[in-house]
Amino acid sequence: MSSLDGVFRREWGPVVAALARWSGDLGVAEDAVQEACADALRSWPRDGIPDNPGAWLMTAARNRARDRLRRESARPGKELAAVQDDGWTDDREVHRVRDDELRMMFTCAHPALERTSQLALTLRLVSGLTVPEIARALLVTEAAVGQRITRAKTKIRHANIPLRVPPPELLDERTPHVLSCIYSVFTEGYWSTAGPSAIRDELCDEGVRLAGELRSLMPADQDAGALYALVLLHDSRRSTRVDADGALVPLDEQDRSRWNRGRIARGLDALRRAEGAGGPYLPQAVIAAAHATAPSWEQTNWRTICRAYDQLMRQTDSPVVGVNRALAIGFRDGPQVGLAALEKVAHDPRLGRSALVPTVRADLLRRAGELDEAVRYYREALSLNGSEPGRAFLRRRIAECGG
Known part of the structure; x- marks a missing residue:
């Protein structure tokens, strides 16, 4: 089942995007791909995974969508025309997949949609995240995510919002959302929440x-370059974040000799090219670069990192940024100073469903030698953490503290 899940996640976005282009209807596209995945779950365990699972899903989803559109004789003309279009192809060329996905991303970023609905819809349609995964990523309830996705699809349909990459003069207002969605996709993979x-x-x-x-689409956009630098620098450490048994390895224990130097070099080059970017990704990339270039944990440049967090705090009111800044201050100035900084953001209601605050508080307390209090907050974090490797790591910390 896990291998099938990986195939579905890899193929979901391209197939939905291609079906949406063909049918002109996001709802039809999503439903058809969902049904095609259900068909695959029934037949692939028996017959084996096809050599080209994307083409299989594309064909099955197209047939499902065509049957539905033919049944609905009252559909608008564009959908009926699409059903009769004999020009459909199962073409899987990279450039076509890219164009379809970018078209979908910019459609979901239309300014007529609410900001939170934009992000939820893109994570669902482009990236194939489930509603619970999106809820955890956005720190909201599953019901709220479902409502936002439904409202966004309804708005696109009723307002006849076109499925396209906008003309150059409209790119600036859409790009921040697209950047945010891409980063959310990456972070849900890099820090899996469940x-x-x-x-x-x-x-x-x-x-x-x-x-x-x-x-590549927007080479002159410095924020796009800064985001590219950020994900490359983070991703350079991916293979060392877990051990052979799948257990989490914290940054200060990772084998730096195994970091991907090619990605670090590409990330640093992208960072230099993005100098002057005004969005939140540049200071985050500076933080990632400070970690990626430090010869050892003890030689990490916490002053540079704290300055970057200060810049990030001026750009965003995110409580997550405030918590991570407090941890960095703790490494620069000592755990008690970090705990004082944490107290300023710890009670933000947006963090109520997150394990971040008790985890950071526990870590600072552990480093301060207050082991009983550290155990208390590690246990609180354990009750909020939905990732089994994350829970195993917290149990390890509890044991180390004598809990």
Whole structure:
């Protein structure tokens, strides 16, 4: 089942995007691909995974969509015309897949849609994240995510929002959302919030790929370049974030000799080219570069990292940024100073469903030698963490503290 899940996640976005282009209807496209995946679940375990699973899903989903559109005689003319279009092809060329996905991403970023609905819809249709995964990524309830996706699809249909990459004069207002969605895809893979694996390689690969595609589409956009630098620098450490048994390895224990030097070099080059970017990805890339270039944990340049967090705090009111800044301050100035900085953001209601605050508090307390208090907060974090490797790591910390 896990191998099938990986195939579905890899093929979901391209197939939905191609079907949406063909049918002109996001709902029809998503439903058809969902049904095609259900067909695959019934037949592939018996017959084996096809040599080209994407083409198989494309054909099955197209047939499902065609049957539905033919049944609905009251559909608008564009859908009926699509049903009769004999020009359909199962072409899987990279450039066509890229164009379809970018068209889908920019459609979901239309300014007529609410910001939160834009992100939820893109994560669902382009990246194939489930509603629970999106809810965890956005720190909201599953019901809220479902409502946002439904509202966005309804708005696109009723307002006849075109499925296209907008003309150059409209790119600036759409690009921040597209950047945010790409980074959310990558982070859900790099810091998996639930399930048996700490890292979901297919989402990391997808995030890096989409960041590179967008940078190629918009080479003059410095924020796109900064995001590309950020995901490359993070991804350079991916293989060392878990051990052979799948257990999480914290940054200070990772084998730096195994970091991907090619990705670090490409990330640093992209970072230099993005100098002057005004969005939130440049300071994050500076932080990632400081880690990637430090010869050892003890030689990490925490002053540079804290300055970058200060810049990031001026650009965003994200409580997650505030928590991570407090941890960095703790490494620069000592754990008690970090705990004082954490207290300023710890009670933000947006963090109520997250394990981040108790995890960071526990880590600072452990480093301060307050082991009983550290155990208390590690246990609180354990109750909020949905990732099994994350939970195993917290149990390890509890044991180390004598809990």
